[in-house]
Amino acid sequence: MDLPNIQTYLRPDDLENIANWGKDWAWLAGGTWLFSEPQPQLKVLVDIQHLGWSEIEVKEDYLIIGAMCPLIKLLEYSWLAEWKAIEGLKSAISALAASLKVINVATVGGNICLALSVGTLAPLMVALDASYEIWNLRGESHQVAAKDFQIGFRQTILQSGEILRRVLIPLSNLKWQVNYQRLSIAATDPALAIVVTAKNDQQIRCVIAASVAAPRLFEFKNIDFLKREYLTLLERENFIEDFRGSAKYRQEMTAILIGRTLQ
Numbered sequence: 001m002d003l004p005n006i007q008t009y010l011r012p013d014d015l016e017n018i019a020n021w022g023k024d025w026a027w028l029a030g031g032t033w034l035f036s037e038p039q040p041q042l043k044v045l046v047d048i049q050h051l052g053w054s055e056i057e058v059k060e061d062y063l064i065i066g067a068m069c070p071l072i073k074l075l076e077y078s079w080l081a082e083w084k085a086i087e088g089l090k091s092a093i094s095a096l097a098a099s100l101k102v103i104n105v106a107t108v109g110g111n112i113c114l115a116l117s118v119g120t121l122a123p124l125m126v127a128l129d130a131s132y133e134i135w136n137l138r139g140e141s142h143q144v145a146a147k148d149f150q151i152g153f154r155q156t157i158l159q160s161g162e163i164l165r166r167v168l169i170p171l172s173n174l175k176w177q178v179n180y181q182r183l184s185i186a187a188t189d190p191a192l193a194i195v196v197t198a199k200n201d202q203q204i205r206c207v208i209a210a211s212v213a214a215p216r217l218f219e220f221k222n223i224d225f226l227k228r229e230y231l232t233l234l235e236r237e238n239f240i241e242d243f244r245g246s247a248k249y250r251q252e253m254t255a256i257l258i259g260r261t262l263q
């Protein structure tokens with residue numbers, strides 16, 4: 001889709017050359033969302049496609065994924081067999097495979113920063129206790145836990161001009177057993193509920209998403225605690241109510257998906 005309101009297109013070699021970031025500016029990653037619907041609030045697009053931020057690499061104790069890494073690259077990459085959690089990552093991306101065009105072009109950063117309630121990567125990153133490295137236009141960076149990044153539907157903690165540079169997943173967490181469950185009416189529909197669980201010997205992390213505005217993490221010592229407590233915990237959540245499903249329906253579906261992960 002053309003975006004007729006856009007007046008300026010920037011393609012900087014260096015983020016520090018950007019001045020006067022405004023609220024009508026946006027980073028352009030894969031563009032699959034930005035060009036999918038009118039963006040009347042935007043006047044400036046800042047293209048980051050050429051910055052080379054598409055790395056997949058191991059550094060110190062982390063798997064690092066660049067924000068511009070296309071989703072398809074994560075599906076096709078030769079992962080170490082001992083990283084069992086990668087199955088969860090592949091499931092998360094396959095959930096979008098109904099649209100091949102999207103997964104070929106959409107990026108990890110675009111998916112996370114778009115912060116849809118149905119966002120497929122965010123709950124997985126929360127379950128794996130990933131961190132996000134954020135840069136600002138002064139050349140400073142800081143990290144934030146994935147669980148604290150998305151704070152609502154289309155809302156993140158990113159401040160004006162900040163950008164997600166890369167995702168860091170502790171290598172030890174890649175050995176966790178991960179289960180990704182998603183429910184939608186038709187396979188190509190947006191999810192009504194997503195549940196991701198990640199389990200090791202010390203803990204089990206259960207993340208619910210799509211049925212709530214932003215991913216919510218519950219932590220348990222072991223599976224018995226999860227079994228005992230999850231229905232009570234779900235009672236306290238604010239589930240989305242809209243034309244696609246009532247809050248009660250989404251709560252029930254979330255409980256069913258948690259039940260499936262227990263199996």
Ligand SMILES: Cc1cc2nc3c(=O)[nH]c(=O)nc-3n(C[C@H](O)[C@H](O)[C@H](O)COP(=O)(O)OP(=O)(O)OC[C@H]3O[C@@H](n4cnc5c(N)ncnc54)[C@H](O)[C@@H]3O)c2cc1C
Pocket residue numbers: 026027028029030031032033034035036067068096102105106107108109110111112113114116118119120121158162163164165189190191
């Ligand atoms: C019809 C349709 C259905 C979809 N359904 C789903 C779905 O069910 N589940 C799901 O997970 N996704 C869904 N998506 C979203 C799809 O996954 C996104 O289009 C994609 O992830 C966005 O990635 P992109 O790289 O193309 O981002 P862009 O379209 O380029 O950008 C998306 C947003 O993120 C911002 N952004 C991008 N990169 C960064 C960065 N590094 N730092 C800060 N901000 C950044 C942009 O400014 C923009 O606001 C759907 C998209 C479409 C078009």
